[in-house]
Amino acid sequence: MPSSTYPPQKSLAPGLAPSSARIPPYFLNTDHRQRCLAQLRSKHDGLEKYIYLNGLKERDPNLFYEVLLGNMLEIIPILYTPTVGDACSRYSHIWRRPEGLYVSIENKGAIRQLLRTWPAGPASRIAVVTDGSRILGLGDLGANGLPISIGKLDLYIAGAGIKPSSTLPICLDLGTNTEKFLDDPLYIGVRRKRPGVEEMDAFMKEFMEAMKEVFPSLLVQFEDFSTDNAFRYLEMFRYQYRCFNDDIQGTGAVVLSGVLNAARLSSAASGKPLSEHKILFFGAGSAGVGVAKQLLSFFTLQGMSVEEAKSRIYTVDSKGLITSDRKGLQEHKKFFARTDYDGPPLTKLTDIIDYVKPTALLGLSTMRNAFTEEVVKLMASINARPIIFPLSNPVSLCEVDYHDAINWTNGSVIFASGSPYPAVEFEGKVYEPGQGNNMYIFPGIGMGAILSRARHITDAMVEQASIALSSSLTEEEETSDLVYPRLARIRDLSARIALAVIRAAQADNVDENSLLRNLSDLALLDYIKAKQWQPCSTHHANGSAKGSRL
Ligand SMILES: O=C([O-])CC(=O)C(=O)O
Ligand SMILES: [Mg+2]
Numbered sequence: 001m002p003s004s005t006y007p008p009q010k011s012l013a014p015g016l017a018p019s020s021a022r023i024p025p026y027f028l029n030t031d032h033r034q035r036c037l038a039q040l041r042s043k044h045d046g047l048e049k050y051i052y053l054n055g056l057k058e059r060d061p062n063l064f065y066e067v068l069l070g071n072m073l074e075i076i077p078i079l080y081t082p083t084v085g086d087a088c089s090r091y092s093h094i095w096r097r098p099e100g101l102y103v104s105i106e107n108k109g110a111i112r113q114l115l116r117t118w119p120a121g122p123a124s125r126i127a128v129v130t131d132g133s134r135i136l137g138l139g140d141l142g143a144n145g146l147p148i149s150i151g152k153l154d155l156y157i158a159g160a161g162i163k164p165s166s167t168l169p170i171c172l173d174l175g176t177n178t179e180k181f182l183d184d185p186l187y188i189g190v191r192r193k194r195p196g197v198e199e200m201d202a203f204m205k206e207f208m209e210a211m212k213e214v215f216p217s218l219l220v221q222f223e224d225f226s227t228d229n230a231f232r233y234l235e236m237f238r239y240q241y242r243c244f245n246d247d248i249q250g251t252g253a254v255v256l257s258g259v260l261n262a263a264r265l266s267s268a269a270s271g272k273p274l275s276e277h278k279i280l281f282f283g284a285g286s287a288g289v290g291v292a293k294q295l296l297s298f299f300t301l302q303g304m305s306v307e308e309a310k311s312r313i314y315t316v317d318s319k320g321l322i323t324s325d326r327k328g329l330q331e332h333k334k335f336f337a338r339t340d341y342d343g344p345p346l347t348k349l350t351d352i353i354d355y356v357k358p359t360a361l362l363g364l365s366t367m368r369n370a371f372t373e374e375v376v377k378l379m380a381s382i383n384a385r386p387i388i389f390p391l392s393n394p395v396s397l398c399e400v401d402y403h404d405a406i407n408w409t410n411g412s413v414i415f416a417s418g419s420p421y422p423a424v425e426f427e428g429k430v431y432e433p434g435q436g437n438n439m440y441i442f443p444g445i446g447m448g449a450i451l452s453r454a455r456h457i458t459d460a461m462v463e464q465a466s467i468a469l470s471s472s473l474t475e476e477e478e479t480s481d482l483v484y485p486r487l488a489r490i491r492d493l494s495a496r497i498a499l500a501v502i503r504a505a506q507a508d509n510v511d512e513n514s515l516l517r518n519l520s521d522l523a524l525l526d527y528i529k530a531k532q533w534q535p536c537s538t539h540h541a542n543g544s545a546k547g548s549r550l
Helices: 032-041 046-059 061-070 072-079 083-089 111-115 142-160 197-214 227-237 246-270 286-301 306-311 349-356 373-382 402-408 442-452 459-470 475-479 487-507 514-518 521-531
Strands: 101-104 126-130 167-173 219-223 243-245 279-282 313-317 360-363 387-390 414-417 424-426 429-431
Touching: 032 046, 032 061, 046 061, 046 072, 046 083, 061 072, 061 142, 072 083, 072 142, 072 487, 083 142, 101 111, 111 197, 126 142, 142 167, 142 219, 142 442, 142 487, 197 227, 219 227, 219 246, 219 442, 227 243, 227 246, 227 286, 243 246, 246 286, 246 360, 246 387, 246 414, 246 442, 246 459, 279 286, 279 349, 286 306, 286 313, 286 459, 306 313, 313 349, 349 373, 373 402, 402 414, 402 424, 442 459, 442 487, 442 521, 459 487, 487 514, 487 521
Parallel strands: 101 167, 126 167, 126 219, 219 243, 279 313, 279 360, 360 387, 387 414
Antiparallel strands: 424 429
16 A cells, blocks of 8 residues: 555545544545446346435435436436336335425314424425325325425426525325225325315415415425316416426426427428427326417417417317317316317327327327327328427336337437437437426526516416527537437526526516616526535545535
């Protein structure tokens, strides 16, 4: 052992005496981040990797976020879709430690007191709240839903640079209608069926009021509520509290952004202007209708009338093309129901495509492989470059796999999925898929809302976020035919989206941080970037302490 390199040259972690014999003598001369990555990669099962990362976060949050930030493409699919879906499904069995807040229906009447137990108290800035009733496309997972809130908040931290201690993951434990969980002796939630509308409304009203009182500067992101409740609580609360719904607004914004870029590529091949595109939504839940509304609003901004814009949009649910003459149509499906079709009900997707002749087919159905070879080939036969976005999450519920879409269209497809797919090689050319996932949008919306201290999240704030994302492609990304920017740039993207969100909040007069109004765009972008938190672990050779902010 060369004595010149002993004792280690680097300073020891705080709290460890120089003489500590508990740290191996040469440990600090090695890069512990690389060790963690090797440990992660030694596990071959997604859920095992999730559990490993969870343990790392508990042992050393700074190190965890450094490893995450340096390896986003590898780690995000574990903490987020698709693997977070497995973590939720199995959460009662893999539970190890408290890592969020559970607010139970049994706490009704005492929710304020319960919220006050959260360690960060009023310093909390952003909460992701789920009731576990529609986790991704996996259905009602009850109290197992907490990892979805945690995963989204990890993206706020990694993607936007929100400080971990400013984040608050919440699972509302209102029971579950999934018998399997009620019968599971290890199930961690209250053992009852979900409440009816009245009881749930009363609970939600008390919860939101208490949240505002206990956490005055908090932004609430609603996540994975069942469709009816997602719309209902967004409408009920959006002008009363600082809140938004990610599945309706976040998905709407991210898909609009991808569709705009896809339409540009498709129009370059077909010569059709944007106003002549026809969009077919396969799936009419919170995400499907949220995206359709976002597109409609964008078309009207471009000068189309609402009726004209509506005429470009077709929605399909499990019963087929949604038409206004259908009996018992759910409230949220009525707006886009077609009034101009009076033939026999169209139920088969290929028949619907034959009738509509869409330029874009968007899947938000959670029906695995619903876009069959016949469907995809039909889209390719009517479009030089068909836009096909199978957006259902996780991958196990995706409407079509990327390699099939490429093969069946001879590479002409413009593709984005909700969960990640690897690149595909076809006839000697490498094709890269897009990931049309809200993770591009919500961190920027949240950051913009927090920094501007917006009282509400207005439609314009969401729309401007979407436009900022669609116009953020670099030249290299454009020439690679991408419809979304590369994920590795997420911090920069989130800052640019936050800038657009702040400007929209100012234009709508909902901002309460008037100082930001005086800054030029350039100065505001610098201000946002300077607010981004950086992890600073000391357990490796190159640890550096940088300012922590938001
Ligand atoms: O979490 C995701 O990947 C996107 C999302 O919100 C959902 O599918 O509910
Ligand atoms: Mg969601």
